[in-house]
Amino acid sequence: MSISPIELDFFSIERERERERERRDSFAASKPPILERKRSFHGIQSIVSKLNPEIVKTVIQSASLDLNKSLRVENHNSISPFTLDTPTFRPSYGEKNNAETEEMTIVFNGKVFHFDLFSTHKVQNILKLAYEEQVTKSAQSLESKVSEILLEQDLLATLDRGFPLARRKSLLRFLDKRKERLI
Amino acid sequence: MAAAVLGTKAFDFLISRSVSSECSLMSVGNGENLQNKLSDLVEHPNAANFSWNYAIFWQLSCSKSGDLVLGWGDGCCREPSEGEESAISFIFKPRLGNETQQRMRKRVLQMLHSLFGGIDEDNYAIVLDKVTDTEIFFLASMYFSFPKGEGGPGKCYESGKHIWISDVFKSSFDFYVRSFLAKSAGMQTVVFIPTDVGVVELGSMRFIPENSELLQLVGSSFSSFSLLGMPKKSAAVTAVTDKKNGDGPYV
Numbered sequence: 001m002s003i004s005p006i007e008l009d010f011f012s013i014e015r016e017r018e019r020e021r022e023r024r025d026s027f028a029a030s031k032p033p034i035l036e037r038k039r040s041f042h043g044i045q046s047i048v049s050k051l052n053p054e055i056v057k058t059v060i061q062s063a064s065l066d067l068n069k070s071l072r073v074e075n076h077n078s079i080s081p082f083t084l085d086t087p088t089f090r091p092s093y094g095e096k097n098n099a100e101t102e103e104m105t106i107v108f109n110g111k112v113f114h115f116d117l118f119s120t121h122k123v124q125n126i127l128k129l130a131y132e133e134q135v136t137k138s139a140q141s142l143e144s145k146v147s148e149i150l151l152e153q154d155l156l157a158t159l160d161r162g163f164p165l166a167r168r169k170s171l172l173r174f175l176d177k178r179k180e181r182l183i
Numbered sequence: 184m185a186a187a188v189l190g191t192k193a194f195d196f197l198i199s200r201s202v203s204s205e206c207s208l209m210s211v212g213n214g215e216n217l218q219n220k221l222s223d224l225v226e227h228p229n230a231a232n233f234s235w236n237y238a239i240f241w242q243l244s245c246s247k248s249g250d251l252v253l254g255w256g257d258g259c260c261r262e263p264s265e266g267e268e269s270a271i272s273f274i275f276k277p278r279l280g281n282e283t284q285q286r287m288r289k290r291v292l293q294m295l296h297s298l299f300g301g302i303d304e305d306n307y308a309i310v311l312d313k314v315t316d317t318e319i320f321f322l323a324s325m326y327f328s329f330p331k332g333e334g335g336p337g338k339c340y341e342s343g344k345h346i347w348i349s350d351v352f353k354s355s356f357d358f359y360v361r362s363f364l365a366k367s368a369g370m371q372t373v374v375f376i377p378t379d380v381g382v383v384e385l386g387s388m389r390f391i392p393e394n395s396e397l398l399q400l401v402g403s404s405f406s407s408f409s410l411l412g413m414p415k416k417s418a419a420v421t422a423v424t425d426k427k428n429g430d431g432p433y434v
Contacts, residue, residue: 163242166255174322178311
């Protein structure tokens with residue numbers, strides 16, 4: 001994966017700014033502000049957007065004008081560290097906000113995960129996990145964590161499945177831990 | 184215990200009102216919180232450097248017919264640490280040749296997986312290179328479910344009283360259907376602690392005398408209030424702090 005961050009930087013940020021302005025105007029509902037970690041993700045996401053703009057959906061919901069401003073400022077700072085040191089994967093995500101349910105799209109390793117969430121808590125969990133994974137571990141464990149989260153989503157979506165999902169979740173976690181242990 | 188009677192009645196009431204979705208909602212709320220609590224018991228040794236070898240939460244739910252059943256909620260296990268495997272446990276280990284045993288274990292896991300509706304793609308048994316005694320016990324346990332009054336968890340929940348067995352090997356009463364597996368895994372102490380939403384099962388390869396403080400702590404830590412009501416962070420912190428202060432049986 002070859003990356004030339006300097007070029008795409010401004011281009012995608014420019015795009016983002018346009019979109020943000022649009023969203024802010026059209027979305028009246030205010031949701032609890034998403035975590036600060038988002039800012040750092042925006043940097044990575046701009047890189048991915050250069051690689052495959054059709055796949056990547058990069059809508060960021062801005063809770064307030066201040067947050068928006070700091071978002072832009074943060075972009076410039078966060079680009080350089082991530083381009084030089086980070087591993088080969090580039091997680092990226094976007095968030096779209098409806099009045100009733102929250103949707104979230106995660107683009108990772110060329111795969112697109114889109115799902116409906118029913119709580120901000122879940123969103124925060126996922127973002128937190130993604131951030132932690134990015135900082136500490138490998139792409140593989142992040143992928144398994146994401147699939148674990150997806151399974152949790154299945155849990156919400158199909159309430160009557162009960163035990164098999166609990167088991168599956170436990171199994172995934174067990175296998176994950178095992179992998180880490182053996183490595 | 185009055186709580187058990189009231190708990191059951193409350194659930195019966197819920198069942199009569201709505202079907203399994205109501206019960207399933209309880210499992211949804213647990214997630215990370217439940218896993219953290221189980222992990223605390225197993226992976227974070229207390230001040231006396233003791234931790235359980237496995238912890239399972241059997242979750243109360245209802246079958247399609249509306250009957251109460253305890254099934255796999257979540258669990259955590261670890262491999263025995265140095266010196267934990269006692270001479271006694273060694274006697275009860277299965278004696279088949281290593282390769283045969285491994286093949287059989289994987290086969291069994293595959294079968295269980297398919298039998299319980301797993302799809303072939305997910306069949307994890309293939310990727311396991313070696314299945315330890317603890318692992319086969321833990322993984323096989325995932326497929327169990329206990330209708331009211333059946334098995335260790337079932338009996339425990341029904342009576343509302345905890346069950347503490349400090350000498351699994353000497354115990355003549357085959358207290359639960361998985362006792363063979365537990366013995367093979369070298370568990371010496373097995374404890375069942377009922378709460379209003381399920382049963383906590385703890386196991387250790389050491390001999391642990393009954394500890395009422397632990398019973399109380401775990402019982403409240405895994406109650407519906409703690410698992411669903413309290414904010415995640417404070418509940419976990421409280422449990423850990425209390426446990427560490429209370430110490431295990433080894434002081």
